[in-house]
Amino acid sequence: MVAHLLRLKLTLLxxxxxxxxxQLIGLAIGGLYALGIVGxxxxxxxxxxxxxxxxxxxxxxxxxxxALLGWGIVPVVAAAADMTLxxxxxxxxxxPMPQLLAGLAVGGLIGIPGLATSLxxxxxxxxxxxxxxxxxxxxxxxVVAVLSCVVLSKVVTTxxxxxxxxxxxxxxxxxxxxxxxxxMGPLVAGVSQGIADSRDFLTELAQVLSWTPLxxxxxxxxxxxxxxxxxxxxxxxxxxxxxxAMAWCWKLLLQxxxxxxxxxxxxxxxxxxxxxxxxxxxxxxxxxxxxSLTYWFRDPRYSGSLVAIPLLPVVLAFQGSQTGSFGVIMIxxxxxxxLLAWSISADVSYDNTAFALHLAAGVRGLHDRLGxxxxxxxxxxxxxxxxxxxxxFLTGNWEWLPAILGLSLxxxxxxxxxxxxxxxxxxxxxxxxGDSPFKKxxxxxxxxxxxxxxGMGVLLVLMLPEAALLIAQSVTGDPAFGWANLxxxxxxxxxxxxxxxxxxxxxxxxxxxxxxxxxxVNR
Amino acid sequence: MSxxxxxxxxxxxxxxxxxxxAVDGISLEVPAGSFFGIVGPNGAGKxxxxxxxxxxxxxxxxTAVVHGVDVWARPLExxxxxxxxxxxxxxxxRLTGEQLVTYAGLLRGMDKAVVSARVGELLTxxxxxxxxxxxxxxxxxxxxxxxxxxxxxxxAPKVLVLDEPFESVDPVSAANIRxxxxxxxxxxxxxxxxxxxxxxxxxxxxxxxxxxxxxxxxAGTVAEVRGGVSLEERFVQLVGGKVQTGGLEWLRTS
Numbered sequence: 050m051v052a053h054l055l056r057l058k059l060t061l062l063x064x065x066x067x068x069x070x071x072q073l074i075g076l077a078i079g080g081l082y083a084l085g086i087v088g089x090x091x092x093x094x095x096x097x098x099x100x101x102x103x104x105x106x107x108x109x110x111x112x113x114x115x116a117l118l119g120w121g122i123v124p125v126v127a128a129a130a131d132m133t134l135x136x137x138x139x140x141x142x143x144x145p146m147p148q149l150l151a152g153l154a155v156g157g158l159i160g161i162p163g164l165a166t167s168l169x170x171x172x173x174x175x176x177x178x179x180x181x182x183x184x185x186x187x188x189x190x191x192v193v194a195v196l197s198c199v200v201l202s203k204v205v206t207t208x209x210x211x212x213x214x215x216x217x218x219x220x221x222x223x224x225x226x227x228x229x230x231x232x233m234g235p236l237v238a239g240v241s242q243g244i245a246d247s248r249d250f251l252t253e254l255a256q257v258l259s260w261t262p263l264x265x266x267x268x269x270x271x272x273x274x275x276x277x278x279x280x281x282x283x284x285x286x287x288x289x290x291x292x293x294a295m296a297w298c299w300k301l302l303l304q305x306x307x308x309x310x311x312x313x314x315x316x317x318x319x320x321x322x323x324x325x326x327x328x329x330x331x332x333x334x335x336x337x338x339x340x341s342l343t344y345w346f347r348d349p350r351y352s353g354s355l356v357a358i359p360l361l362p363v364v365l366a367f368q369g370s371q372t373g374s375f376g377v378i379m380i381x382x383x384x385x386x387x388l389l390a391w392s393i394s395a396d397v398s399y400d401n402t403a404f405a406l407h408l409a410a411g412v413r414g415l416h417d418r419l420g421x422x423x424x425x426x427x428x429x430x431x432x433x434x435x436x437x438x439x440x441x442f443l444t445g446n447w448e449w450l451p452a453i454l455g456l457s458l459x460x461x462x463x464x465x466x467x468x469x470x471x472x473x474x475x476x477x478x479x480x481x482x483g484d485s486p487f488k489k490x491x492x493x494x495x496x497x498x499x500x501x502x503x504g505m506g507v508l509l510v511l512m513l514p515e516a517a518l519l520i521a522q523s524v525t526g527d528p529a530f531g532w533a534n535l536x537x538x539x540x541x542x543x544x545x546x547x548x549x550x551x552x553x554x555x556x557x558x559x560x561x562x563x564x565x566x567x568x569x570v571n572r
Numbered sequence: 573m574s575x576x577x578x579x580x581x582x583x584x585x586x587x588x589x590x591x592x593x594a595v596d597g598i599s600l601e602v603p604a605g606s607f608f609g610i611v612g613p614n615g616a617g618k619x620x621x622x623x624x625x626x627x628x629x630x631x632x633x634x635t636a637v638v639h640g641v642d643v644w645a646r647p648l649e650x651x652x653x654x655x656x657x658x659x660x661x662x663x664x665x666r667l668t669g670e671q672l673v674t675y676a677g678l679l680r681g682m683d684k685a686v687v688s689a690r691v692g693e694l695l696t697x698x699x700x701x702x703x704x705x706x707x708x709x710x711x712x713x714x715x716x717x718x719x720x721x722x723x724x725x726x727x728a729p730k731v732l733v734l735d736e737p738f739e740s741v742d743p744v745s746a747a748n749i750r751x752x753x754x755x756x757x758x759x760x761x762x763x764x765x766x767x768x769x770x771x772x773x774x775x776x777x778x779x780x781x782x783x784x785x786x787x788x789x790x791a792g793t794v795a796e797v798r799g800g801v802s803l804e805e806r807f808v809q810l811v812g813g814k815v816q817t818g819g820l821e822w823l824r825t826s
Contacts, residue, residue, distance in 0.1 A: 337679070565629070
């Protein structure tokens with residue numbers, strides 16, 4: 050059975066690659082990147098063999114603990130949850146639980162993260178190649194630790210998947226995860242500040258961690274090398290007990306997940322509330338704007354970015370308080386403008402095949418583009434204006450206000466224009482309607498990245514006039530350049546906005562059916 | 573012999589996906605005012621043909637003309653004449669049922685007052701007014717079908733193209749829908765439905781076309797195509813592939 054599950058996983062991977070050569074390229078790039086990191090880590094671990102055992106122990110335990118923590122956190126927050134072997138799909142297959150668990154665990158090792166972690170963990174055997182006993186200890190520790198990584202990630206994904214049974218919970222949890230994600234910068238900065246303050250902190254931290262479930266398995270080789278077999282035995286016990294406890298949790302969660310089919314509860318509601326449709330003009334453009342804006346608030350894939358926006362100033366203000374200068378907070382306006390404008394660059398992909406309604410109704414491309422852009426603009430414009438002006442109450446250098454306003458408006462309007470073109474021509478791999486914003490999207494991630502980065506590159510080029518004026522002002526100190534920036538940002542931005550909406554509309558008119566066909570691939 | 577004006581006329585439609593030929597040159601005349609059924613086994617190319625005829629999928633070869641308007645040369649005009657219920661397509665399901673149908677109407681540039689009056693009537697006729705304010709994502713499969721049908725009817729099209737309209741719809745709702753469609757045909761509209769429920773097509777439709785493996789096997793009035801036997805028997809004769817049910821001895825439970 051374990052072999053069957055492994056073969057299934059490999060077949061799914063191979064068929065996925067067969068669907069598109071670009072996906073193969075994406076995997077190859079990811080593989081090369083991982084190979085680079087793995088190579089560096091392995092070399093460093095082998096180099097540590099010549100070094101002081103205490104240093105080696107500190108590095109291995111800290112790195113190992115971080116890896117284990119990462120396997121627990123990343124699947125939840127970073128859209129990396131690998132659901133190709135979604136346990137819910139085996140609900141009807143009546144596979145004995147121990148074999149299902151073993152198969153899914155070993156299956157979790159197939160893939161770039163699993164292989165990379167295994168290789169680096171095995172390299173610790175090289176670090177402790179100072180005698181037979183330490184090397185053997187390191188090997189046992191590595192096996193226990195890698196299995197712990199996989200099982201931990203399974204516990205976390207199964208827990209969140211089975212919790213997320215109701216649509217409302219799914220919507221809410223997707224948004225809630227945004228908060229720690231955005232605030233991660235300040236959190237990490239605060240912690241690293243504390244580390245830098247005490248020199249021996251890392252060594253102590255590693256010693257403490259080696260007695261916790263996070264680091265116990267990783268410290269076996271070091272303890273044996275240092276001649277502490279009793280410690281090593283105790284830590285092996287901790288490591289194995291951790292693994293066992295996590296496996297037990299996983300089993301319970303999985304049992305519950307297999308017998309609890311998804312349930313979407315809600316109350317019947319009679320009509321009469323037209324919401325935003327009552328506010329917008331009754332035209333195709335107005336209807337599309339109302340629909341898009343409704344989605345900004347009701348669909349967590351959109352509202353996730355809305356939650357992130359108010360946190361941005363917090364992050365930047367923290368950065369400012371760290372360095373003592375609040376200059377960096379001035380970029381919050383342009384940055385917000387970019388994030389909001391670019392968020393509609395995958396608008397049609399978010400619609401998925403629901404876009405067929407636009408096509409069937411014979412909506413003109415221009416109306417489609419304009420409606421979507423206006424929906425975004427209706428809240429993005431006030432937000433960007435507030436965030437562009439606000440920081441100056443903190444910094445007081447008002448002579449920069451016109452330039453920053455010009456840059457913000459330029460980015461907002463040019464970005465919306467460009468995004469209108471991009472989403473009319475290219476589909477992106479995005480989470481499906483109803484899925485969590487963090488679920489790994491189906492489809493061609495390679496093309497998505499290429500289009501997204503290509504689009505951002507074009508946007509940078511479009512922003513050159515504003516950027517040049519900004520630099521001119523900072524070199525000469527002449528506020529006239531700032532006022533010029535305001536004018537250029539507004540006028541050039543508006544011109545690019547109109548051009549983008551028109552070009553995007555024309556492309557949509559010409560290629561609507563082809564766009565729908567691309568969307569059908571990822572439904 | 574006078575040829576009735578065709579509501580939908582497709583000529584040599586063909587579509588290839590990679591190495592698989594999904595539709596291999598289908599030509600079909602749907603007379604105006606007919607209740608036209610398209611039947612065929614799974615994967616016969618029904619959905620692909622209908623998508624090409626309604627402007628959702630660009631054909632590799634062939635043309636589709638709706639009441640004299642070429643769907644692919646003058647798409648905006650042709651789409652005004654058609655109401656489409658595609659199969660296996662998502663809806664904007666974060667809207668309420670009422671909002672979705674209104675949206676479909678406004679997208680076609682209709683007047684707000686007309687849309688709002690028709691939405692009310694449609695939801696009542698389809699027994700959805702109790703759930704008008706519920707998000708479509710929380711609808712059952714049958715309700716979702718019905719709300720999609722309402723979206724296709726809102727602009728009073730001359731031709732209705734419905735892909736599997738009765739799938740997962742309960743019998744009472746199916747009867748309601750059939751009533752609506754029959755009244756629509758009686759008033760001069762044309763309905764094209766695809767289905768693999770033969771009984772339903774035999775009872776409901778006056779014309780039928782049998783499609784398999786991307787080709788048209790037979791077309792005409794239901795009586796012509798049936799030739800005296802039931803539509804289901806005739807269909808199995810045409811399509812072939814009936815397996816002698818001798819095996820499966822172990823499936824007997826007694």
